[in-house]
Amino acid sequence: MQSKKELISYWVKHEIIKDQKVIEAFKKVPREEFISKQFLSQAYGDYPLPIGLGQTISQPTTVMIMTEALEVKEGHKVLEIGTGSGYQAAILSYLIGKKGMVYTTEIIEELARFAESNLKKLNIENVKVIYSDGSSGYKKAAPYDRIIVTAGAPKIPEELLKQLKPNGIMIVPIGDLLSQRMLKIIKKKKLEIKDLGNFTFVPLKGQYGHQSDGDSKSPIK
Ligand code: SAH
Secondary structure, three states: OOOHHHHHHHHOOOOOOOOOHHHHHHHOOHHHHOOOOOHHHHHOOOOOOEEEOEEEEEEEHHHHHHHHHHHHOOOEEEEOOOOOOHHHHHHHHHOOOOOEEEEEEEOOOOHHHHHHHHHHHHHOOOOOEEEHHHHHHOHOOOOOOEEEEEEEEEEEEEEHHOEEEEEEEEEEEEEEOOOEEEEEOOOOOOOEEEEEEEEEOOEEOOOOOOOOOOOOOOOOO
């Protein structure tokens, strides 16, 4: 699969993505602006690509499944943990429109700058990139309508739940370093939790993340 069109028809045919607005966002946001030059020809391959520093831009199908599950509406305030390239944030930015705002946190400074420059090239103004440990959220702008975690967490981050509005939705992959279950959590009086299946993400680091992941001695990157 190497083109936008092919990806879209695959999603529609297999009913992987049903929300037309999500498909429209995928059409409008150029993924090629968020990847390194050496991988340009693979911009629409359905797999993750390296963005440097041991991190990846998630595969298009995963980004779109998460986006659809998040049920983002115009005007929403969204928190993302794991900016990476900024691509997921750009997709969300399209869906929330001018009245909404995406706050996205990235723990690696170089990637936060990379994402910022990618977003700037596209004149995206409703995304704020924050260089910080997002495993404890971003209190300054809380509470959020939606929270999306794009790195694998060891357990549901309590601190993030606190920063989610009542009836808000959080999408978060939970598991060990090798694989995770993608959870959709709706913040009702009693949490509603839906399992969206098995995925593999780079690990969430920081205070509420995995404690033994990214150093050079680790066999798992
Ligand atoms: N959403 C990104 C891909 C995310 S890859 C995209 O669209 O390109 C996961 C990212 O999470 C990596 O860049 C990693 O550095 C970052 N990360 C890991 N732990 C983090 C933490 N505690 N706070 C913020 N970012 C974190």
